[in-house]
Amino acid sequence: MMNMVDRHTSLQNAIEQELREHDADVFVHIGDRFDDLLRYLTHFSGPDRDYAFVYANGRSVLCAPRLFGEQARREFIGDLVRTHRQQVSSPPVARAVETINEFTTTNRILVPAHVSYHSVSSLEDDFEVITTSSDFGRAQKTTWERNQIESVQTVAQHGMARAEAVLADASIHEGAVHWEGELLTTERLRREVNAVLANHGIQDAGNTVIGAGTSCSDLHFTGDDEIHADETILLDISPRGKSGFYADLTRTFVVGEIDTWTRAAYDAVREAQDAAFSALESGAGIEAKTVHEAVSAVLYDHGFAVGDVSIGMYHGTGHGVGLSLHEAPSLSRDEVLKEGHVITIEPGVYDPEKGGVRIEDLIMVTQSGYENLTDYSRRLAPSTR
Known part of the structure; x- marks a missing residue:
């Protein structure tokens, strides 16, 4: 180290x-x-x-x-x-x-x-x-920096687990999701997540993004929205640790029935993330955009558009994470991935009238492949298992 x-x-x-x-x-x-x-x-x-x-x-x-x-x-x-x-x-x-x-x-x-x-x-x-314009080697993380990021990512996972436990314990009344006898909103759920982060000495830094239904298509939604049954609930948790390093984790859940669009979107996004992981198996030296291209190919195959669109994936596949939440490298640009790059893999698809799905893990590029700094289940139905 x-x-x-x-x-x-x-x-x-x-x-x-x-x-x-x-x-x-x-x-x-x-x-x-x-x-x-x-x-x-x-x-x-x-x-x-x-x-x-x-x-x-x-x-x-x-x-x-x-x-x-x-x-x-x-x-x-x-x-x-x-x-x-x-x-x-x-x-x-x-x-x-x-x-x-x-x-x-x-x-x-x-x-x-x-x-x-x-x-x-x-x-x-x-x-x-x-x-x-040099970053002085900042994008390539040392072992110490990688450990700082992973420790914050672990806390982010604790926050996600708390949110999932609340959703798993929630009930449905007249189409709305209730928890502990009251209507569950994105703000109530955000407070539960942020309390966990605070208990671990980690700052939410205003980056606990939670959308429900149509607000899932807003990539940075931090407002207060009612959570309803059978709709997507998207949680993007990006806290900052004591040493200044960020983490980044996203999961999507549904309380109630999973409709055809949500299942199709989720299956496409999960397969797209797996394609990104496969592209990264060769490790340092690959072009960053090939990861984005692998994700895009899967989403297109499933009928979802990518790029400057209103329905589909209208953001990049991933970005660097460190002392800034968004830093080099970008997986949508002509850059070569190097050993020590810590990047997100976060495919997603959105429909402003139906909701949105995104799954995001944080990985580090190695000489011979990659290391996933995330250890959190990918599932639509919330569970405490």
């Missing part, structure tokens, strides 16, 4: 390589706690206002607000933490410039392409600024 010292060394090597490719001497990143690349480079979960990271002359430095100094020294995996008062007259850019000038006499620095215009403009007062 890669420890923090090894991870720091790996990041240094990635930054050094990027500097060589751009003929630059210093790397600078300025952002806040919501910048996932900055968190990846520093392991610091910092404040919701800007701070700076500088890599110069073989040393990595975190310039953090003084009030966050203790936290920065505890979390930062680099070499040096410098604290400063958070004042308008002493912005992060100024701290970065001071650090650069102390460690080197360079005039050429590298920054991520998404750094704010204001920060870049300020840096250009003193340096020639080059931008990069």
